[in-house]
Every structure is written in C-alpha cells, then in structure tokens.
Amino acid sequence: AxxxxxxxxxxxxxxxxxxxxxxxxxxxxxxxYLFWYKQPPSGELVFLIRRNSFDEQNEISGRYSxxxxxxxxxFNFTITASQVVDSAVYFCALPPQRGDTGRRAxxxxxxxxLQVQP
Amino acid sequence: xxxxSQDPRHKITKRxxxxxxxxDPISExxxxxxxxxxxGQGPEFLTYFxxxxxxxxxxxxxxxxxxxxxxxxxxxxxxQRTEQGDSxxxxxxxxxxxxTGDTSTDTQYFxxxxxxxxx
Numbered sequence: 001a002x003x004x005x006x007x008x009x010x011x012x013x014x015x016x017x018x019x020x021x022x023x024x025x026x027x028x029x030x031x032x033y034l035f036w037y038k039q040p041p042s043g044e045l046v047f048l049i050r051r052n053s054f055d056e057q058n059e060i061s062g063r064y065s066x067x068x069x070x071x072x073x074x075f076n077f078t079i080t081a082s083q084v085v086d087s088a089v090y091f092c093a094l095p096p097q098r099g100d101t102g103r104r105a106x107x108x109x110x111x112x113x114l115q116v117q118p
Numbered sequence: 119x120x121x122x123s124q125d126p127r128h129k130i131t132k133r134x135x136x137x138x139x140x141x142d143p144i145s146e147x148x149x150x151x152x153x154x155x156x157x158g159q160g161p162e163f164l165t166y167f168x169x170x171x172x173x174x175x176x177x178x179x180x181x182x183x184x185x186x187x188x189x190x191x192x193x194x195x196x197x198q199r200t201e202q203g204d205s206x207x208x209x210x211x212x213x214x215x216x217x218t219g220d221t222s223t224d225t226q227y228f229x230x231x232x233x234x235x236x237x
Contacts, residue, residue: 004160033223043207045161045228091160095224105151105174106226108160 002027004094006109013082014117021077021112023092029053034075035093035106036066045091051075082116089113120144122229124210130235131200138196139232143212150193151226152185153209154178161209167193168215200236207231 036048093106153161169190187193213224
C-alpha cells in the first residue's frame with residue numbers, strides 16, 4: 001500500500017525565517033502526481049500545488065517553493081521569509097495507485113503544524 | 119463564491135441522535151468525496167461519487183453511515199445513532215474528472231468542513 005510520511009509533527013519559527021517541510025512517500029507507480037494542502041485554523045483544506053513526477057524541476061510560487069526528488073521519493077516544501085499568516089497545518093498527499101481498483105481517494109500524511117511567531 | 123460549501127459548519131448532538139450534513143461541490147465538478155479528520159491526523163477517505171453513483175466506500179464507513187448524491191450535484195452524509203467516536207471534522211471535496219475511472223490526476227478542492235461533536 002502506498003504511504004505518505006511527514007516526520008515533522010510541529011515546527012516553530014520566528015517571522016522572516018525560512019522553513020522547509022518534509023514529505024516522503026511510497027508508491028508502486030512510475031508516474032504519479034503529488035499534492036500539498038494547507039489547513040489554517042479555520043479548518044478548510046486549501047490546495048497549494050499539484051506536481052507531476054515527470055517534472056523534477058523546482059517549482060516556485062512567490063515565497064513558496066517545492067523540491068521534488070524522485071530518487072529519494074521526497075517532495076519538500078519551503079516557505080521563504082515566513083509570515084504569521086503562514087501558520088497552519090500542511091499536508092502532503094498522494095493519489096491512488098493505478099490498478100488499485102478499490103482505492104480512489106488521496107492518501108494524506110499526518111501533517112506538519114507550522115507556528116510562525118511574530 | 120464558487121468553491122465547495124458545507125452545511126452546517128458545526129454540529130453538537132447527543133449520543134444516539136441522527137445527524138445529516140450537506141455538501142455542495144463546485145458546480146461543474148462530477149466527482150465528490152467525503153473524508154473524516156480527527157485531531158492531529160490527516161483526512162481519511164470515507165466515500166466517493168462519480169455523478170450520482172457511489173463508486174467506493176471505505177471500511178471506516180460503518181452501517182450507521184450513509185451518503186447520497188441523488189442528482190449528481192449536492193451530497194448528504196447521514197450518521198445514525200451517533201457515538202462519541204464519531205466526533206470529528208467531516209470534509210467534502212470535489213474534482214473534475216480528467217479520465218474516466220482514473221482519479222490519480224484529479225485535483226480535489228475541499229470545503230470548510232463540518233465539525234461534529236457527540237456528547
């Protein structure tokens with residue numbers, strides 16, 4: 001079965017620090033997508049990025065960047081110059097493996113709680 | 119706002135009562151998912167619809183749980199004879215199918231959730 005591991009349960013940083021959230025996954029598929037979601041205190045899961053395993057180039061969106069390394073099965077997320085509004089729980093997720101006929105939904109990691117102190 | 123909406127946002131009930139939650143997906147989305155999330159955990163899959171057909175149910179979905187999507191638009195999740203262990207956040211997500219039968223490429227968009235507390 002596939003698996004997503006977010007080993008960092010909680011991270012606390014001071015505003016303007018850079019922070020990296022780790023995600024390691026296991027899948028039988030050779031091509032696949034990976035996702036990151038943000039869950040602020042309000043509870044809604046906010047989609048951040050979908051990444052195809054074909055593309056190992058780093059993705060950058062403003063202060064956010066993602067580093068995908070297929071060789072180590074990792075898809076890490078970095079926030080540059082963190083802000084208090086970045087405080088949330090961040091989840092990495094993997095779609096179902098092809099051929100898993102009984103499995104249609106995302107597999108989520110357990111999440112990393114990020115606290116950004118002013 | 120054209121995102122996924124859920125109602126109610128919060129529900130407090132006594133053990134043994136029935137509760138029903140509603141989810142309205144993004145209007146053009148044909149797939150709808152229900153997840154349950156407990157404190158400190160990631161969302162866990164409950165069930166999934168393609169249009170009005172319920173195509174998969176998790177083992178987490180006991181006989182007390184039932185979900186419907188009668189016209190392929192909004193969905194309801196009912197829990198009968200609630201137990202304290204049902205206390206959780208219930209999340210709904212929707213997606214637009216890119217390939218028939220293959221959900222591995224879908225981007226799921228989530229609603230704000232319904233937080234259930236069973237006393």
